[in-house]
Amino acid sequence: MDYNLLLGGAAGQGMETLTVQLEAVLKRVGFHVHTTHDYMSRIRGGHNFSQIRFGDLPLWAPSSDLTGVLALNPETVLIHQSRVCPGGFVLVDEGLGLTGPDLLALPLARMAKGLGEPQAIGSVALGVMLRLFGIGWEPLEAILNGLQGKKDLRSPNVEAVRAGFGLVEPRYDPPSPAGEALHMLNGSHAVALGALAADMRFYAAYPMTPSTAVMTYLAEHMVETGVVVEQAEDEIAAINMAIGASFAGVRAMTGTSGGGFCLMVEALGLSGILEVPLVVLNVQRPGPATGLPTRTEQADLRFAIHAGQGEFPRMVIALRDVADAYRQTQRAFDLADRYQIPVILLSDQYLADTRRTVPILPLRITRGPRFISDASGLEPFSYRRYVITEDGISPRIIPGQVPDQIQCVDSDEHDEWGHIVESSVQRVAMADKRSRKLAGIRGELEEPLFLGDPEAETLLLAWGSLAGPMREAVSLLVDQGLPVGALIFGDLWPLPTGELEKRLPRALHRIHVEQNGTGQLASLIREVTGVSMTGSVLKYDGRQLTPVEIVAGVRKAVTSHA
Amino acid sequence: MPEVREPRFKLGETAWCPGCGDFGILESLRAALDELELEPHRVLVVGGIGQAAKTPQYINANGFCGLHGRALPPAVAAKMVNPALTVIVNTGDGDSYGEGGNHFLHTIRRNVDIAHFVHDNQIYGLTKGQASPTTATGQVTHVQPSGSPSLPMNPLMLALAMGAGFVARGFSGDRDLLTHLMIEAIRFRGYALVDILQPCLSFNKINTFAWYKKRVYRLDETHDPSDLSGALSKAQEWGERIPLGILYRREKPLWSDHLPHLAGVPLVDRQPDPAVLQALLDDLT
Incomplete structure (x- = not known):
């Protein structure tokens, strides 16, 4: 059982605070929570909203069906009312003067004012919503008191919550608590924590939506963790700094979005030829150029694989969900160190900004096999960097x-000493030395995640953050009597081919699901395996594909291919 | 008999044109490092791309030859995490002031303790003779056949205006002074710029050795390097008379002085603290 709430208003109306408070309370009650954010590239005005799903099972994706809406302005009602399910509600302040079906117009502002706290209107609304879902006052009060003084959130006003609580009667059965300890975090924080667990000591970046939250989190914790977090003058400086820091002996990383990654491309090759380990995070957003700065897309896959002139080994890994982002970021540092290569992590706005509950993240600090030598036994000045x-x-x-x-x-x-050479023999020897690392890298590859029915004749193929929506879509399809299997890729370059070779030949319908317009995974699979897809589900409007949309797209693709 | 000491720093074979000003600069660098009694494994020489930027190849210290224009960012970062290294950037005017101009500005602001020696021959050498940011207006090149139409950049004025704590000018033909300037720049606590005039025999027929020799003079004790307006005035002197020496020297807080958490054990020697990381994870509940 799960519910879906939308909180909407103009930028600057305090929705972000209210969202954090509501999800914090719901998580503490014991529910699984999944929160997405839809915001415009502006600081004031416009229309922003967040959607909070909560329930008794892990939630993997946003849903377009709403149980309720909290509308802080009339525009929110107009835009989202049609998505409210039967029996749902649209909570507004009575002062907005709105009437209509499902409308729950309450004296939110008046109650807040009565308490002498006109700013606490959000807390009143919080009380209303929590009461509607049958949450008892006693546990709620304990949770609210526990939130006081938490540094990452402005505490709700307990009296105002109580006032809101008294305005309504319970309307919905609460889900059962999950019964296990959970962490709640977004994809950005997962990457930052993964980097810290990998003993990263240097992060340089230039602010760029939607990647900035990684730098912000690291900066907030740089003192206790002992990390350099440097805001560079541009992305070119950021990546060259990271390379310099890595050369000088610490694990280093840079992060950006597509436009910044464009600027980093020459230095990506520098990491390749210097053989300096490097982790680069690209949090994708729709391009080209500035594109849709605050929205989501998966259209940099081909770019990440091919970025840079010349040929050098690299890895490209897409992050699939917050727990995966934590684990894969840590793994990226190990791989970069072991093979002395650049490793590119592909996230996207959806994953970066989505907060969800996950089972407790394990702490396993690694510095990996670093291939750091003490050069023991060597004559003085006889060490050759590129032996x-x-x-x-x-x-x-x-x-x-x-x-x-x-x-x-x-x-x-260069030669083994790192000195400039132009001889064809030495060039080939050094290029071949670098290429030989690929054999080792291939041995490290993780096969894609398989979901669904192994016997199904329909195989879906997706990558990265679509993992969550795909999980729900596969369950829905199976429930609807359309058996499907799905491969969800994390490691993308080099492309692992074990699962593909096993499953592609038996799949009658091969449908790729991607958040881009050209089907970049499909073209990559065709390039490597020679197998074409039979249908596609593509979305590139900047909004995350939902499970329901995937289900509809897959059904259509199956029908038109049959 | 005076003790003859074997120089610690040795020079390799170079790919420079005979008579290039880079030779004098390399000799001075070696002399400065020897004089400072530094150990080769604790010295990092960083270059970008260009003739001057090959310097790290020719001296037995650690060397980092990166991308064109991008010598400063890796140099600064290496010093941030591994402060036991003496970090010296040796690269050209195109690399430092052209392709890498933005990094030049912000490296001054950052004030990390590195020395920056710019081999300034007022021309592009490696690409065979195009105008550099310091080429005089009107100077004819293959790519500027009507003469360079742009104003030349004044790196010393720029560095002073940006708040650099150590600003000096040397000349490849005055090796004793240049060695002294390099020693002082390396010793200086903070970012130190030495703009080094040098002839390019192959591609700059205007600013020749004789051209410089006729104009340069050493600043004497009447110049007060702690006086910014005096330094700015000397930085504008160009044409018939060109001053050499330390124009300005005043220590300012380092980048790391603002970041106490980096004091003590260098980052390169630190180990992760599981308790700190566990606390961050516990915060997610």
Whole structure:
């Protein structure tokens, strides 16, 4: 059982605070929570809203069906009223003077004013909504008291919540509490925490929506974690700084969105030829150029795989949900270190901004196999940074830490000493050394997640943050009597082919589901396996695909191919 | 007999044109590092792309030859995380002031403790003779056949205006002074700029060795390097007379002085603290 609430208003009306308060209370009651944000690229005005789903089972996606709406302005009512399910409500302040079906016009402002706290209108509304869902006052009061003084949220006004609580009677049966301890976080915080668990010590970035929250979180915690968080003058500086820090011996990362990633591309190749480990986060948003700054898309897959002139090994990993983002970010540092390559993490606005509950995240600190050498046994000044090896990996030393050993790294083609060369023999030897790392990288690849019915003749293929919506879509389709299986890719480059080789040949319908207009995963699979898709579900309006939309798209694709 | 000490820093074979001003700069760099008694493994020389930017290849210290225009960001970051390194950027006027102009501005603002030696020959050498940001207006090149139409940049004025704490000018033909300037710049606590005039025999037929030799003079004790207006006035002197020496020197708080959490154990030597990370995770409940 789950419910879906929408809180809407103009930017600056305090909805963000109210959303955080409501989801905090719902989570503490014990429900699974899933919150998405829809905001415009402006600071005041416009129309912003968040949708909070809560229930007794893990929730993986936004839903377009609403149980209730809290409308802080008339525009919210106009835009969203039609999505309210039978028996639902639209809560407004009576002062808006609105009437209509489902409308629940209450004296929210008057109650707040009566308490001498006119700003507490949101807390009154909070009380109304919590009461409607049958939450008891006693546990609620304990939760509210527990929220006081929490530094990451402005505490609700308990008296105002109580006032709202008294305005209505319970209307809905509350879901059962989940019964397990949960963490709640968004994709940005998951990436930041994964990086910290990997012992990242240096993060440089230039602010860019929707990637900035990673930098903000790290900056908030830089003192206790001992991390450099540097706001660079541009993305070119950010990535070159990260490379410099990594060369000098710490784990380093930069993060941005597509436009900033464009500026970083030359230095991506620098990491490749210097063989300096690097993790780059690209939180995708719709492009090209400025595109839709605050919205979501998965259209940088091909770009991430091919970014940069020349040829060098890299990995591209798409993050699938918040727990996956935490784990994969940590893994990215290990892979970057082990193979001395750039690893690109692809997130997107939907994943970055969506907060949801997950089982407790494990703490497992890694510094990975770092291939850091102490150069023991070497004659003074005989260390060769790019010594030719069978697996292509040349042991690194940290500059300054090994007496009488120095190293030179060069973006020009170079010999084992890192000195510029132009001989064809040395060029080929060094290019081959770098390429040999790919064999090891292929051995590290994780196959895509498989969901659904292994015997189904319909196979869906998706990647990254569509994992959540796909989970619900697959269940819905199976429930509706259309058996499907689904592969959800995390590792994308090199492309793991084990599951594809096993499942593509038996699939009559092969349908790719992507949040882009051209089907970038489909083209990648065709390139690597020679197998084409038979149908597609694509969306590129900047709004997240919902399970219901995926179900409709898949049904249509199956019918038109049959 | 005076003790003859083997120089710690050795020079390799270069790809520079015979007679290039880069040789004098490289010799001075070696002399400065020896004089400071630094150990090669604790020195990091960083370059971008260009003839000057090859300097890290030719001296036995750690070397980082990065991208064109991007020498400063990795240099600064290396110093931030591994402060035991003496970090010196050796690169050209195109790299520092053209392609890397934005980094130049913001590296001054950041004030990390690095030295920046700009081999300023007022021309692009590696790409064979186009105007650089410091080429004089009207100077004819293959790409500016009607003469460079833009104003030349004055890096010293710019650095002073941006608040740089150490601003000096050297000349590849005055090696003793240049070595001294390099030593002082490396010792200076903060970002230190030495703009080094040098002839480019192959591509700059105007600003030749003789051209510089006729004009340069050493600042004497009448110049007070702690006086910003005096420094600004000397920075504007160009043409018949060109001053060499330390124009300005005044220590300012370092980037790291504002970040006490980075004091103590350098980041490169730190280990993660599980309790701190567990507390962050516990905050998610």
